[in-house]
Amino acid sequence: MKPLLLGIDWATLQAAGDTLILDIARDEVELDEDWDDGSGWLAALAPFRADLLAGDLRLFYLLWLGAVESDGLGDDEIEPMGGFGPLTGALGTFAEFFGIDPDLVEAAADHHEAAPATSPDAARAVIAAMTDREKTDLLTRLFDGEPHISAELRALVRTRLGVHYAGLSSGTRTAGELRSRARAIRLARDRVKAEKAAADRRRQAEDTEKARIAWIEAVARRGEGAWQEVEAEIERRNAAGYDKAASLLFDLRTTAEIRGTLAEFGQRLHGIRERHARKERFIERLTTMGESRQSL
Structure with a gap:
């Protein structure tokens, strides 16, 4: 060894x-x-x-x-x-x-x-051929509780059978x-790990895009109600309202881009900017969001 x-x-x-x-x-x-x-x-x-x-x-x-x-x-x-x-x-x-x-x-x-497998018949033949002294020694050690006597017996049988x-x-x-x-x-x-990670990223991106499209379609279905919500959020005159109004305007712009109505969207956005020009915090948020996403 x-x-x-x-x-x-x-x-x-x-x-x-x-x-x-x-x-x-x-x-x-x-x-x-x-x-x-x-x-x-x-x-x-x-x-x-x-x-x-x-x-x-x-x-x-x-x-x-x-x-x-x-x-x-x-x-x-x-x-x-x-x-x-x-x-x-x-x-x-x-x-x-x-x-x-x-x-x-x-x-x-x-x-x-x-x-090589050791058949029960072959093992029995080897054990039967052992001398009485060998059998007595093994049984005595088994009686004394030696924990590995069975492993030793299997090794002995394999050795005598020529099995290594x-x-x-x-x-x-x-x-x-x-x-x-x-x-x-x-x-x-x-x-495999890299391919799985790439697949997970693609799946996550697809799920995100599906959710975005579903939201945009929901905004489009609301029609004039979405524009009314923009005005309502602006009139709240707080940061949360301004942020929600700007985000909703971005979604309306995306909807207009998909539908090919960007010119109409631009006119309505221009009107909102003019009506609320004195709300500097809202205009600032509108500009910031437009720069981080797309022009508003």
Whole structure:
């Protein structure tokens, strides 16, 4: 398993008697605002020990991907396993916890070799062929409550059947190919995101335009009533009334433009300006609104 740790300075594997100790500490991972004290991750990461005992070494593939991401390995380095996916919940959580590039993980999971299935009959034959001493040892440890005895038994059965589950079979892709695939995944996602944002903007603009047209049509249907409302709002002699009158005049101008009656609109607007010329605040608002939208 040590070849899987080449180029990785944040994971070490050492022996302590019959036990292998894997120490993983990636101090450079940046914490975000949603970071917790780690208690929320423990349950999701717990299956790793059982998976390792059962012969699933894909955890080491993720560590290798970490070295690929940090440029600890050259582009010509061959992936250590012939297959990686499909991604399990525990593997996904590990990658997220240690900040491994999700696009690189997806690139690695794109291709995998299916693990040969172990039939119940084949497993039964292997277990039946075990010595009495082996069976007694396994049952005693099961009785004593060892939590991972079932995983160890499955690994033992697979070994005796010659089945290698996510083990060190030779891979075919290089680190450079995985980096390229990760970039392609990232670009594709960004393109989809940009297209969605553009579609949302177009839809919002269309909705805004539909609402504007509906309002203008409503103003047009009011006919003379709209002009009377303009006069009524002006006579309120306050800022709110002046603003509403100016806005309504802008809508009337748009309606006239659509109908081809701008000349008539201009005459009526000229009359309003003359009648209310002494209302300087209204004329000022009328001028300001005309400059910010179109000439009034």
